[in-house]
Amino acid sequence: MVEKIINNFSITIATVNGSGSQTANVTLLRALFKMGIPVSGKNIFPSNIQGLTTWYTIRLSKDGFIARRDEQEVIVTLNPASFAQDLASVLPGGAFFYADDIKQPITRKDISVYPMPVKALARSADVSPSLQDYIANMVYVGVLANILGIDLKEIEQALDFHFKGKAQAVESNLKTIRAGSEWADQNLKKSDPFFVQSMQATKGFILADGNTAAALGAIYGGIQFEAWYPITPASSLAESLNIFLPQLRKTSDGKQTYAVLQAEDELAAIGMAIGAGWGGLRSMTSTSGPGISLMAEYTGLAYFAEVPVVIWDVQRIGPSTGMPTRTAQGDLSEVYSLSHGDKQHVILLPGTIKECFEFGWKAFDLAEHLQTPVFVLSDLDLGMNQWMSRPFEYPDTPLDRAKVLWEADLEKLNGIWGRYKDADGDGIPFRTVPGNKHPASAWFGRGAGHDENARYTEDAGTWEKNMLRLKKKYETARTLVPKPLIKTVKGAHIGIIVYGSSTPAVEEARGLLQKEEGILTNFMRLRSLPFSREVQNFTKKNDHIYIVEANRDGQLRQIMSAAIPEQAPKLRSACHSDGLPLTAKWVKESILAQEKKE
Amino acid sequence: MTAPVSLQTNKVGLVKNDYRGLPSTLCSGCGHNSIANQIITACFELDIVPEKVMKFSGIGCSSKSPAYFLNRSFGFNGLHGRMSSLATGALFADKSLLAIGISGDGDTASIGMGGFKHMIRRNAPIVYIVENNGVYGLTKGQFSATAEVGLNLKHQGTNHYMPVDICMEALASNATFVARSFAGDAKQVKELLKAAFSHRGVAVLDIISPCVTFNNQDNAIHSYSWGKDHEAPLHEISFVPALDEIELVGEFPEGAVREVAMHDGSTVILKKLEKDYDPTHRANAFKMLEEAQLNDWLVTGLFYIDEKKPVLIDNYNLVDKPLNRLDAIDLRPAPNTIEAINAMMF
Numbered sequence: 001m002v003e004k005i006i007n008n009f010s011i012t013i014a015t016v017n018g019s020g021s022q023t024a025n026v027t028l029l030r031a032l033f034k035m036g037i038p039v040s041g042k043n044i045f046p047s048n049i050q051g052l053t054t055w056y057t058i059r060l061s062k063d064g065f066i067a068r069r070d071e072q073e074v075i076v077t078l079n080p081a082s083f084a085q086d087l088a089s090v091l092p093g094g095a096f097f098y099a100d101d102i103k104q105p106i107t108r109k110d111i112s113v114y115p116m117p118v119k120a121l122a123r124s125a126d127v128s129p130s131l132q133d134y135i136a137n138m139v140y141v142g143v144l145a146n147i148l149g150i151d152l153k154e155i156e157q158a159l160d161f162h163f164k165g166k167a168q169a170v171e172s173n174l175k176t177i178r179a180g181s182e183w184a185d186q187n188l189k190k191s192d193p194f195f196v197q198s199m200q201a202t203k204g205f206i207l208a209d210g211n212t213a214a215a216l217g218a219i220y221g222g223i224q225f226e227a228w229y230p231i232t233p234a235s236s237l238a239e240s241l242n243i244f245l246p247q248l249r250k251t252s253d254g255k256q257t258y259a260v261l262q263a264e265d266e267l268a269a270i271g272m273a274i275g276a277g278w279g280g281l282r283s284m285t286s287t288s289g290p291g292i293s294l295m296a297e298y299t300g301l302a303y304f305a306e307v308p309v310v311i312w313d314v315q316r317i318g319p320s321t322g323m324p325t326r327t328a329q330g331d332l333s334e335v336y337s338l339s340h341g342d343k344q345h346v347i348l349l350p351g352t353i354k355e356c357f358e359f360g361w362k363a364f365d366l367a368e369h370l371q372t373p374v375f376v377l378s379d380l381d382l383g384m385n386q387w388m389s390r391p392f393e394y395p396d397t398p399l400d401r402a403k404v405l406w407e408a409d410l411e412k413l414n415g416i417w418g419r420y421k422d423a424d425g426d427g428i429p430f431r432t433v434p435g436n437k438h439p440a441s442a443w444f445g446r447g448a449g450h451d452e453n454a455r456y457t458e459d460a461g462t463w464e465k466n467m468l469r470l471k472k473k474y475e476t477a478r479t480l481v482p483k484p485l486i487k488t489v490k491g492a493h494i495g496i497i498v499y500g501s502s503t504p505a506v507e508e509a510r511g512l513l514q515k516e517e518g519i520l521t522n523f524m525r526l527r528s529l530p531f532s533r534e535v536q537n538f539t540k541k542n543d544h545i546y547i548v549e550a551n552r553d554g555q556l557r558q559i560m561s562a563a564i565p566e567q568a569p570k571l572r573s574a575c576h577s578d579g580l581p582l583t584a585k586w587v588k589e590s591i592l593a594q595e596k597k598e
Numbered sequence: 599m600t601a602p603v604s605l606q607t608n609k610v611g612l613v614k615n616d617y618r619g620l621p622s623t624l625c626s627g628c629g630h631n632s633i634a635n636q637i638i639t640a641c642f643e644l645d646i647v648p649e650k651v652m653k654f655s656g657i658g659c660s661s662k663s664p665a666y667f668l669n670r671s672f673g674f675n676g677l678h679g680r681m682s683s684l685a686t687g688a689l690f691a692d693k694s695l696l697a698i699g700i701s702g703d704g705d706t707a708s709i710g711m712g713g714f715k716h717m718i719r720r721n722a723p724i725v726y727i728v729e730n731n732g733v734y735g736l737t738k739g740q741f742s743a744t745a746e747v748g749l750n751l752k753h754q755g756t757n758h759y760m761p762v763d764i765c766m767e768a769l770a771s772n773a774t775f776v777a778r779s780f781a782g783d784a785k786q787v788k789e790l791l792k793a794a795f796s797h798r799g800v801a802v803l804d805i806i807s808p809c810v811t812f813n814n815q816d817n818a819i820h821s822y823s824w825g826k827d828h829e830a831p832l833h834e835i836s837f838v839p840a841l842d843e844i845e846l847v848g849e850f851p852e853g854a855v856r857e858v859a860m861h862d863g864s865t866v867i868l869k870k871l872e873k874d875y876d877p878t879h880r881a882n883a884f885k886m887l888e889e890a891q892l893n894d895w896l897v898t899g900l901f902y903i904d905e906k907k908p909v910l911i912d913n914y915n916l917v918d919k920p921l922n923r924l925d926a927i928d929l930r931p932a933p934n935t936i937e938a939i940n941a942m943m944f
Contacts (some may be wrong), residue, residue, distance in 0.1 A: 030944050161944055174939040216939060222929030224921050225690055226629065227683075234917040248931040248939075255917040255929050259690050264716040271676065271683025271713070278674055279652075279691025280922030282929070297677055305674075315663040317642075391940040394933050399926040435692035435920050437649045444665060445652075456665065 002093065003194040007062040008446040009073035009194050010142070012089070014082045015137065018050030021078070023162060023173075024137035025056040029156035029386055031150055032060060033207050034192075036199040040504075041386045042581060047232070047324040053082040064201060066118050066388060067504035068581040074148075074194055076140050078118060080104065091459035095192035097143060099136075112192035114184075116143050121183060125176045135176045142180020147188060178458060192289045206391050210356040210382040212314040214286070214312055215240030216392060217360015218584070219248050222399050224281040227272035228258045229291060232324045233380035236312035238262075265293035269476065270298040270311070277302070277309040278445055280404065280433030282364045286312035289331050290321070292338065299373050300339025301447040303470075306372075306420070306429065308367035315379040317579045320582040326579025327380035329500055330551040335375050335527060336559055342467060346477050348376045349499040353389035355527070356382065362482070365400040370477050371431060379550075381581045382501040403430040409439045415440030418452040420466060427473030481528035484535055492520035495542035496574075499549065499556065501581060506548050508584035509591070517592060526556070531563055539567040546591050548574045550582055609645040612752070618640045619666040621939040624659055629781030629807030629822075630729045634666045636784055637698070640791040641668065644839065651696045652688055656681040656710060657901035659736055660702035660729035660807075668698075679710025682717035685724050686910070693911045693918035696795065697724040703744040704734050707762040711743075718771040721799040722910045728764050728802070729781075732820035746819045751812065765901055766887050768802040769880060774904040775801035776883060778897065781808065782827045786898060792837035793900065796860040799909045806896065825896055832877075832886070832899030834869040861905050866899065877903050 002436045011028070015021035023042070029041040040059045044051035059069055075099040077086040085103045090096050092110045100115035145152060156174055163169040214237050218226075221588035223245075228238040241260050249257050263269035276283035288533065290433050292313050300311050313335060317328035325408045337344055346366060348359045367374040405417060415438065418427050429452075432441040443454040450466070451457045498506040503525055513519040539545055539560075547557040554573030561568035574590040576582060607613055617638045622631050641648070648670035655771035657678035657731050664673050674686040703713045704729050706714050717724070732745040741754055743762040750756050768776045774790070775797045779787045785803060794801035808814050808822045833856070840863035856876065858866040868877070877884055883902040890897040 033944065087602050108720070206940055208943040220930055221925065224924070224929065225687060227687060235698055248935060251917055254915070256915050257917055257921065257924055259914045259916065264712060267680060268683035268716065269715050271680045272687030275674070275684040275687025279688040281691050283687065298680065392936060394936040395930065401928060433691065433697055434652050434688065434923050435922060439649065439670055441649065442670050442672045444673040444675065447677065448675065
């Protein structure tokens, strides 16, 4: 008898896109989470409404690792198109479940094979014919529950959550799940070693996606205006605002303290957001790479005219259309210096779901404090997949509206102030916003050369002085942005720097490097640009550093090399981008290969 | 003895000087300067508080002109062709403010056409003026999309392409106020501006404004002499503010006058000239514009008005207080909500 493998394997489900399998897959994920087993779910889906293959991988990890794995122990397929590929992908000793109406040869003898009467059981379900295709997915939920040992009670809870307590929907799905489970009990004999068992490792965690977290964070940050244009994988961020704003931000008499507007394109979305930011609103837009490209010109205006605005970039792989439903960390270079002329932007890099929430509100404080665009770089993996996370925490600092002068303030100043004057020596000027009734409040915003009083000028010295002040403001930003998280290990001489969704792969890889290769590593998770002093210190303290990121060119390494040139020879890239989240195995091997070269 | 005009105060206690801007840097004789002057006069006469106005523009000669009026109003000179989105966002900041946008034919009818039409489609409450001269001035005399077929310009040759009719585009996008005027007809410009300021919704004013440097040939449509010879006003227009009594009885023969009631109680009076024209029917406007194009007429006046359509902001049920004056307590949900939110996750 093969040794049991408990709570430490991956399940991949291959279905036809648009067949409604998402409900079944997320139900499985949630049921496992409720059983206390650390899980992560990665949806690898096509840019298509209906017909192409979707793969959903659930990783169960008793040790709490949530990075993507390439290895697939259990595969379920309902899709004739991917059947042969799926069958070939199962690890030796693994398990293969398939819909028995797919009549294709089973060419493997080294795995357990389970046919499932998906169509037959769906037909016997007590639902309308139009729903039979959807409910068919519940058959594999039932079969898996039986063969792997997933608790039906937890599945019921997951369904109850999904259908928001609608008893009829829960019951009809559950009926099919039970039918699948009972059929498996009577007709299948378990021959694989994979089992799930309840544990206590998800207590104190929630399951959520980054786009929902970002929207909620923005709401707690006092968002007042969002303009957006639909784009994968960012759309669900704005849609989450539409869901949660009415619940959280209406007055007692039902009035709105916010507005969300779907623009005609990203050119307009950013224009509206900047107009609202100039008007004194906490203003935001959310998009992905192609939208960022269109927003370049307006971003330059906001930088130069000093208008606060928050821009979420939920990255997908590019260039160009790229693979719209696949992830990457490929927009960092573009965003860092978006638009023409001299400038660098403030960028926040959330690495967890909780941090998507936190940076959701913090971004407004920074944007208003610094009077500049603040970018938040998430990605498809972080934004659209379900992740285990510590619960969201209520903001620990009050809203920072910073240097806004109202009527009373101007009265005290006798109306004497300068919109672009560095009154406090931090490079950040004061501003007023429309509606201010003081006769000295108005100023004329523009992207053209201006003096301290916002008057048009083409004077060379005035231009340069203003640009140097903006540079000084960026130095102030360096002291305000979230600091990196650093873990140092006694005896380690090399470091790893990572950011965003690549973090779990690095965390796991560090363990592998230590356990399998005896290599100790220091660790830094970068959380923002510009680089704070801690970043430079970290590079100084290590002999050399691997910068791990999901792009082709090692964009962070390029930026760091330019920003900290004296440390550049120490910086090495471990970068890779094929549209899928990085795996620990790849990170380990990439670092190992470079270590061995020495 | 009457006091000098500059010392006359209006109902909000301001003199005309309080509505002025910086000295213009546009060419002497530019139609845009004349429009800026009419904006100053209209705002003064309408007793508008300058601090209650926001000015917007794109890029081009026209877009420079918001600096030349209403110095005490907030202004934002945005990107080429992108003023419509900038203004749309800013309108949410304080819904009690009036917005005026100055654009040009290049800014609106070429690079900014998409945004222009979408701003109109949303009925954003803004007076949107196109200072239309058929030419790119700041880049020194290239054709714009409103240049007529056959126009010859130095260094450019002959224009072969059909012009964009700004009013036609505005109508097609369901604009709620569409008018055309000629910068040389100062009185009409002023009366139309006053009506536009009282309109609730988007008011598109296409003002033919000759470029004295690059496009003022006597036979060209966007020129002073052609305009003066060919202007065919639909009606004589006068604007009567809400509180002024209107005494029309006996003044005009029956059917010669058409009154349009504005939402704020003011009235636009259209006195019939050659033929009766009803600006409350969109089909009339299309037909008239089509005729004007076929016959080479520079028809001016109020082409279309609809005072009943909801404006952009109406769709949002916003709090009464301006959004940009809300306090932190209005903007951040209470601490006790966070637990419920976490419970809504799984």
